[in-house]
Amino acid sequence: MISMQYDRIAKCEREEPYVTDPVRPNIGAEFRRRRLGHFRDAPAYARYRQIYDRAMAGLPPYDGFQDVPTGFGTVRAYRFGADGADAGTPLLLLPGRTASTPMWAPNLAGLRARGRAVYAIDLLGEPGLSVQSRPFANAADHGVWLAELLTGLGLARTHLLGVSIGGWTAFRLAMHAPEKVTSLSLLDPACLFGRITWKAVAVSLGTVGPLPEPWRMRLLSWISGGADASGDEPVAALISAGMRDFAAFLPPPTYPSDDEVAAVDVPTLAVIAGRSIIHHPGRAAERARRLLAQGVVELWPDASHALNGEFPERVAARVLDFVDRLDADDALHGRH
Template identity: 85%
Template sequence: MNDLVRPNIGAEFRRRRLGHFPDAPAYARYRRDYDRAMADLPAPDEVQDVPTGFGTVRVYRFGADGAGAGRPLLLLPGRTASTPMWASNLAGLTASRRAVYTADLLGEPGLSVQSKPFASSADQGVWLAELLTALGLDRTHLLGVSIGGWTAFQLARHAPEKVASLSLLDPANLFGRITWKAVAVSLGSIGPFPESWRLRLLSWISGGADLSGDEPVADLISAGMREFTSFLPPPTYFSDEQVAAVSVPTLAVIAGRSIIHNPDRAADRARRLLAQGVVELWPDASHALNGEFPERVSARVLAFIDQLDADGVPRGRS
């Protein structure tokens, strides 16, 4: 894969408070794991490096060009993850023939390259709106997992006219406050810990999954923790009034075994506040539910957005 945009490498980017790799060998190690994980995805139909005011965003398009197949769907990954985390989901999501886009988050490990520091977490909605404008996408469905779900919600607050719907898979720090367990995982992503500890933390957040074998996505996330330095403002925990003010149709799937927040309280808050919300608590799912239940996730999300494209009315259990 040839890149037109140079990655941020070296101490100068630390001084500028931009996400970066400390040196060329660190980037080479990360890129090896990234390319290996990408090999498990279908071949993208288009690859773009899209400029925004905060940096250049790596975007992939899978499936149709969207003509006559419903509004496009944009996927946003979790923290320290990137496009390869959707490996198990893309086959199902592209089956409807709508255009499916993925983006590596700015300021996170991946192939997006940050050029301007974030002044606050609100800037996450700004660059994402700029990305959709640059792609020529209007009224787009968004699917986000963990911090990707929070980022999608931030876009809906900043530019609701650009959002057709939100599908949020166990979104972080949105309907429930971050727990000490999630903080421990975050500290593990930045501390000088042995690789075995990082894998243990990833297993913990994934509901005890065995990650000791050949797991390209887990290896990539671990490499992002190890090789990349981020300068990200803490995600805002929105007030009841701020959540209720977002009127975008929203499917919120809360993982019953999540360690990110208290699942029951998060589901209750989502049901109470979302203006057009369909809220489901999946008791058997961990925070890594997109990988645990790929067919179920794809079917549920497509049913939700297909219904909206057909008549604009969100339906389902709540």
């Protein structure tokens, strides 16, 4: 049934672009009063959507998409690859802040290479095609809507791969509903194993508001270790457009205590970027090694916070080796 829905909706979207989206985006000041993520006005949405579609065109073709209702809004989820019991436990991708699904352009081909179904979502309350309908009261709400998303997708359990704030969000799900999580793969997660640095705060403050576009791009390049952040690079252009055209109302990501981290008894691959400005990499890696109950912690000294784009082949191989081993072990012991 889900596959039929995906195929039917995807066919409509490809024939007629975003005007046929079944969920209307939040646009305008009325959503500010309700403290819901929204596009500032209709021209802002039109600009953003044009850039989003251009960035999506750089991804491998998706097999379908679904807009999944949750208690906090409707989440846009794309499916890439197999959709069957013999494909193994699916892998769900969570992007970084303001990035949405197109940020996985360097990674999707590699992550699909072994036949596993891969889902990618736009985070709720962030720029993208997910549409928020209820304000977030606190950080714990992110674990709630993500659990509801998995139920709506018909996924009893899943492997999760998250970068930056997407890694933090994946960990919130493991705190809230660990029975839904087969494993976590976290790429330089923000505000999880190390506290946010003043450099990251400076970038966060500098990339919102009426900042000239060249300055915004320069800040994005800085946080990404010098990566290309020009307007000609589709994902960088999309992130910049989201910062300019979208207003978010997100509670600050809560830094989990030692006891909270240690209580998450889920197999976890934590990759810390040695050149990250989000946290102090060595301290973050040490805390992860000390606290994770089933942790595999790696410090990649040559990587920046944008490591998924810097090392796509390395990321895909490491993540797939990790999840394949877990699936094989589950099959050997009859666990599903």
